[in-house]
Amino acid sequence: MEIRDKVVEYVADRIEKLREENEGKYENIAVEKSNAMKNIPNYFEKGQLSKIFFLFPDPHFKKSNHRRRIISKQLLAEYAYVLRKGGIAYTISDVEDLHQWMDRHFSEHPLFEKLTEEELASDPVVPLVIASSEEARKVDRIQGKKYLAVFRRK
Amino acid sequence: MEILPIQLLSFDPSGRFMAYASGNDVLVLDLKSNLLVVSEDLNSQGHSDLVRTLSFDSEGKFMVTAGDDKKVKVWDTSNWKCVASRTHGKKISTVALGPLNSEGNECKVQVLYSDKFGDIYGGPANNLEKTDLSLGHCSSVCFMILSHDNKYLITCDRDEKIRVSNYPNTYDIESFCLGHTSLVSRLVIPHQASNYLVSGGSDGTIRLWDYIKGIQLQTVQVPPGSNSKCNVSSLSFSGKELTLAAVAEGHNSVLLYKLDVEKNELVHFQSLDFGGQLLGAQFGPDGSLYAHGRNPAISQCQRVGEKYANVSLSDSSLLSSVKEVSKEKLDEILKAVSLDSFRKLDNVEFQQKKQKWKEEKKEQQS
Numbered sequence: 001m002e003i004r005d006k007v008v009e010y011v012a013d014r015i016e017k018l019r020e021e022n023e024g025k026y027e028n029i030a031v032e033k034s035n036a037m038k039n040i041p042n043y044f045e046k047g048q049l050s051k052i053f054f055l056f057p058d059p060h061f062k063k064s065n066h067r068r069r070i071i072s073k074q075l076l077a078e079y080a081y082v083l084r085k086g087g088i089a090y091t092i093s094d095v096e097d098l099h100q101w102m103d104r105h106f107s108e109h110p111l112f113e114k115l116t117e118e119e120l121a122s123d124p125v126v127p128l129v130i131a132s133s134e135e136a137r138k139v140d141r142i143q144g145k146k147y148l149a150v151f152r153r154k
Numbered sequence: 155m156e157i158l159p160i161q162l163l164s165f166d167p168s169g170r171f172m173a174y175a176s177g178n179d180v181l182v183l184d185l186k187s188n189l190l191v192v193s194e195d196l197n198s199q200g201h202s203d204l205v206r207t208l209s210f211d212s213e214g215k216f217m218v219t220a221g222d223d224k225k226v227k228v229w230d231t232s233n234w235k236c237v238a239s240r241t242h243g244k245k246i247s248t249v250a251l252g253p254l255n256s257e258g259n260e261c262k263v264q265v266l267y268s269d270k271f272g273d274i275y276g277g278p279a280n281n282l283e284k285t286d287l288s289l290g291h292c293s294s295v296c297f298m299i300l301s302h303d304n305k306y307l308i309t310c311d312r313d314e315k316i317r318v319s320n321y322p323n324t325y326d327i328e329s330f331c332l333g334h335t336s337l338v339s340r341l342v343i344p345h346q347a348s349n350y351l352v353s354g355g356s357d358g359t360i361r362l363w364d365y366i367k368g369i370q371l372q373t374v375q376v377p378p379g380s381n382s383k384c385n386v387s388s389l390s391f392s393g394k395e396l397t398l399a400a401v402a403e404g405h406n407s408v409l410l411y412k413l414d415v416e417k418n419e420l421v422h423f424q425s426l427d428f429g430g431q432l433l434g435a436q437f438g439p440d441g442s443l444y445a446h447g448r449n450p451a452i453s454q455c456q457r458v459g460e461k462y463a464n465v466s467l468s469d470s471s472l473l474s475s476v477k478e479v480s481k482e483k484l485d486e487i488l489k490a491v492s493l494d495s496f497r498k499l500d501n502v503e504f505q506q507k508k509q510k511w512k513e514e515k516k517e518q519q520s
Contacts, residue, residue: 037292038292041330042332046368074273074287075292077289077326077327078327109325110325
């Protein structure tokens with residue numbers, strides 16, 4: 001769910017290309033122009049999702065913009081609603097301050113519990129979260145540090 | 155000079171008091187003696203701007219009022235003293251009172267209030283110094299109520315959403331009731347059929363829901379036979395029977411519906427003319443209907459056979475309690491009370507407003 005027009009067009013083009021170059025594949029991905037913060041309950045039913053990813057979200061550094069951060073106490077209730085029991089929320093950021101913010105908010109929320117090191121090690125999705133997205137590769141190029149925090153919906 | 159309207163009206167659960175707001179004033183009528191309660195606090199510690207919301211807790215111990223002066227005030231119903239007051243950073247749109255799990259002698263009632271950002275805060279009714287963020291919508295919350303068993307807090311917002319959260323664990327959302335196509339302005343749950351929720355919105359509809367499951371059972375266009383989008387400004391269920399009274403802004407008749415639980419539908423059976431500018435209608439403890447607004451300030455209606463009929467309120471103390479203001483001030487207040495001031499502008503209105511800003515800016519520059 002993306003609110004910026006240009007990005008929606010870009011992602012739609014990328015998906016189109018991937019589908020052309022790989023027949024029959026990439027049918028399970030789509031992009032839609034919408035405001036994720038407002039419309040998640042319009043798109044997903046209760047407990048519909050098994051995984052939700054927050055990959056290098058916008059840090060919104062200014063204090064007055066903190067309410068625009070994608071992770072907030074208010075929105076966590078909605079993420080807990082669309083995630084099924086046992087569903088996993090992955091967060092990763094190259095901004096330590098934002099990582100601590102996300103970690104703190106998820107940890108304080110009664111419906112989420114942090115995954116242990118063993119659980120992280122045995123999850124095949126974790127290495128992909130750390131390395132596979134374009135933003136992740138960008139961070140690698142500038143040799144930045146990545147901070148991971150993964151939580152289970154209780 | 156013009157008389158102010160009565161924009162809010164509510165009864166305490168025991169049926170002893172009728173509280174109403176007219177402009178910035180909150181007044182309480184003792185229904186037993188039929189006299190206005192005389193309270194120094196209500197006079198001197200009241201609100202300094204339009205009172206937008208008024209509510210009692212389910213035991214009738216406290217009343218909370220709030221509005222455009224950004225203050226939330228809690229009143230003890232035994233002596234009408236103001237026991238707590240808090241100044242918030244933004245105007246308050248809606249309040250509710252719910253039970254609070256607390257130890258020993260501490261207050262058992264919690265005040266919940268919401269602002270323009272859609273954040274809902276809660277704190278003990280007798281001490282609002284420290285309040286916590288209970289939940290938040292991503293858009294202004296227009297109304298909130300607790301279910302009669304206090305298990306759910308139901309909130310609705312400007313983004314057409316109705317959210318049913320567990321109570322007191324409001325971080326745990328039970329369901330969403332999605333269907334309205336414009337701001338949702340009012341919510342009500344009938345006492346005798348408490349699995350239903352009725353909502354009204356600025357899309358000119360009243361909707362019937364099985365709210366715990368988030369299923370829409372029926373949509374009714376108001377007023378009946380109309381196609382235009384009007385704001386639903388008031389909803390109330392009778393405590394004695396399954397009758398709903400609804401008020402649509404701009405239409406000066408109380409719309410009455412029967413709730414048929416077999417067919418899961420609301421059936422319109424009467425449009426009762428108010429005779430003046432109608433702002434709301436609430437059922438009283440004795441089953442009679444109190445319609446309020448302007449000219450007359452209040453009109454009492456009673457069930458006569460199958461229908462309701464007007465029985466004017468000849469109570470002079472009540473009618474004289476309503477103040478007079480200049481015409482400009484009255485127009486200002488009526489505009490502020492209207493839900494048009496909350497509604498999101500549709501495309502046409504937004505373009506017109508944009509045009510106006512541009513022109514004003516040009517004027518300022520030249």
